[in-house]
Amino acid sequence: MxxxxxxxxxxxxxxxxxxxxxxxxxxxxxxxxxxxxxxxxxxxxxxxxxxxxxxxxxxxxxxxxxxxxxxxxxxxxxxxxxxxxxxxxxxxxxxxxxxxxxxxxxxxxxxxxxxxxxxxxxxxxxxxxxxxxxxxxxxxxxxxxxxxxxxxxxxxxxxxxxxxxxxxAYLLQRDDLNDKSMRLMESLKQRLAQKGITIRKGNLKNFRQEVDGLRKVYNEAWDKNLGFVPMTDEEFDYMAKDMKLVLDPDFCLVAEHEGKAIGFVLAMPDINQVQRKVKRGRLLPTGIFKLLFGRKKINAIRIIALGITEPYRKMGIEAVFYGMVMKSGLEKGMQQAEASWILEDNEMMNRGIQHINGKVYKKYRLYEKAL
CATH class of the missing domain: 3.40.630.30 (Gcn5-related N-acetyltransferase (GNAT))
Structure with a gap:
């Protein structure tokens, strides 16, 4: 029983x-x-x-x-x-x-x-x-x-x-990538610069201020997504602190308009490739060393978040984000990237990933039941 x-x-x-x-x-x-x-x-x-x-x-x-x-x-x-x-x-x-x-x-x-x-x-x-x-x-x-x-x-x-x-969840394979975003990247950046919009790498040295700016973008850019709820300051700080441990600034990009954050993309090395070997999730006695020394062998990244506040969408910022992440990934020897998760009815995001030859390779479901 x-x-x-x-x-x-x-x-x-x-x-x-x-x-x-x-x-x-x-x-x-x-x-x-x-x-x-x-x-x-x-x-x-x-x-x-x-x-x-x-x-x-x-x-x-x-x-x-x-x-x-x-x-x-x-x-x-x-x-x-x-x-x-x-x-x-x-x-x-x-x-x-x-x-x-x-x-x-x-x-x-x-x-x-x-x-x-x-x-x-x-x-x-x-x-x-x-x-x-x-x-x-x-x-x-x-x-x-x-x-x-x-x-x-x-x-x-x-x-x-x-x-x-x-x-x-979309899979992007190194050999199948449509590199149009990379080829157009510089001209798009110049066009955005004329409008006062710049794109830079995340600043880990001034992490506290960076997190404050990104929190505002997150809570504005995702507010119409199904199931979204704004993070409290403490929740966002908690998540950011955890992510900082494996963050690579080449995969964290911020779009600014006249110094104000208006969008960001966050991709992270797939630490799961190493974490699979950490027995029962324990860092001690050997798990910590597997994580520290195994990171160099990681050959995939996950694009976790890409968001732009409402007035700045469809200006080419998304394409620059993808182009810069792809360029950094190729330079670092990454073989795959996953873009996830994306709501099945988010037409703009789905089209953007499909445009660079992303293919859906995993689906996750949210269930519901009336009480």
Missing amino acids: IQIFPVHDKAQLKSFIDFPHDLYKGDPFYVPELFIAQRDLLSRHPFLKHSEMQLFLAMDGKKLVGRIAAILNNNHNRFNGTNEGFFGFLDAVDNIDVFKALTDAALAWLKEKGVHSVIGPVNPSTNETCGMLVEGFDSAPMIMMTYNRPYYNTYMQQLGFGKKTDLL
């Missing part, structure tokens, strides 16, 4: 974090999350200052067989004028009864909070990892992307969860 237990102490939290390592043992595409990062995300992240999250474990006798989080994102509901709940961090063995017990527990907790529908998976919001893999099970996820086995989707549909939207 499947029993569900809420997580209340450090030992249970450790079990919650470690469960996927056992579930995916031997899977060549599984990438363990770093224990320290997951512990902080689930127990002391700034998200928890404005919202609520309850973690649950599923037990079959003495055996741990699944986990889930029920999430009430108060900022999301305030910003979007909605009354929605979320679920996330869902992992379970290949058994529909376990999925039902877990989702029933999360939905019951959310129903008590008075929400009318539930969306997920988000971990714990669309500002972090989200989506359930529905296509592209033949390769490992890139940095800050999710992974699961095909049976997850079968069971979600059988339990009455419907598709809300799909999130697309």
Whole structure:
């Protein structure tokens, strides 16, 4: 019989974090999350200052067989004028009864909070990892992307969860790139300069001021995306601090108009290529060295974010961003780039990636269910 237990102490939290390592043992595409990062995300992240999250474990006798989080994102509901709940961090063995017990527990907790529908998976919001893999099970996820086995989707549909939207991941191969953006880059930069718009590399030496400018762009440029909720100052700072550890300024570009940030693109080396080898996500005793010395062998990047504030779109800034990132990637010997995630109905972004020969190679789904 499947029993569900809420997580209340450090030992249970450790079990919650470690469960996927056992579930995916031997899977060549599984990438363990770093224990320290997951512990902080689930127990002391700034998200928890404005919202609520309850973690649950599923037990079959003495055996741990699944986990889930029920999430009430108060900022999301305030910003979007909605009354929605979320679920996330869902992992379970290949058994529909376990999925039902877990989702029933999360939905019951959310129903008590008075929400009318539930969306997920988000971990714990669309500002972090989200989506359930529905296509592209033949390769490992890139940095800050999710992974699961095909049976997850079968069971979600059988339990009455419907598709809300799909999130697309495009693969750009070195030998297939359309280099038009690179060829037009200099002339586009000159044309933008005549309008007072310049594009530069991110400034890690003045990181504090840089983050302040990019936060404003992020909260303006993404405000119409499905599921978007502005990050608080603390949330953005938290994310930026984490990213700085693997940030390469050649892949972080800022567009400015008369000194004011109006757009940015952020790509990051695919640290997952190294993190796959960090046993159970522990940095000690050897994991830290694998991360430090393995970075030089990384041959792929992920374009995580590209945003431009409303008045400056369709001026060629996007093309310059792509051109500069492509040029830096080729110079550094990168063989692949992933552009993700992009909403399936974001026509402008999808056309832009397709124009440089990007091909959809993974799809992630957000499910929803009325309560």
